[in-house]
Amino acid sequence: GEDVEQSLFLSVREGDSSVINCTYTDSSSTYLYWYKQEPGAGLQLLTYIFSNMDMKQDQRLTVLLNKKDKHLSLRIADTQTGDSAIYFCAEAGSSNTGKLIFGQGTTLQVKP
């Protein structure tokens, strides 16, 4: 079945790079997403990558996709305290209805 897994917690110092990892099981996923959730708020789309790409860069964010290993990562350069949040990886499931399968989220703690 469809499953997405993430590590639960990451702590970094302000100014360092953060790398959040995700693995997924559905090889037919066409899009993979990264969402950010701040306390008490909904999910904010950060970036996404199409499955025929292996890298996408958007300002401080870099997404790497290893389709062979079904591994996705999000790198945040020059991490700031405002980046502290929960980050969710999600895949568009194989049903082609747009249904998203989310990981359990990685809590990023940025220390000053």
Place this chain on the structure above:
Amino acid sequence: EAGVAQSPRYKIIEKRQSVAFWCNPISGHATLYWYQQILGQGPKLLIQFQNNGVVDDSQLPKDRFSAERLKGVDSTLKIQPAKLEDSAVYLCASSLKQYTDTQYFGPGTRLTVL
């Protein structure tokens, strides 16, 4: 452009009571989703509408949950009767089209069942 609106933001009820949540998607968005997010977990899809028709409700506990989108715009999600395990954040999302179009999320309704 206004985002996805949800109300109420918070709700506390006792088990076996009923509760309803409301969602207003982004104007013009044909697809509407309701997700349940239990504390410490990622969101899980409950039901998906395309206009006013149901596309996927395979994860909706139909013995107690119901949802409608009568005019293809606003939607309501109802729980009757509520159980303790229904305590969660209920997120509404919308997208312009179906399939791989970007989903935009509302702030959610936090439900506590005592």
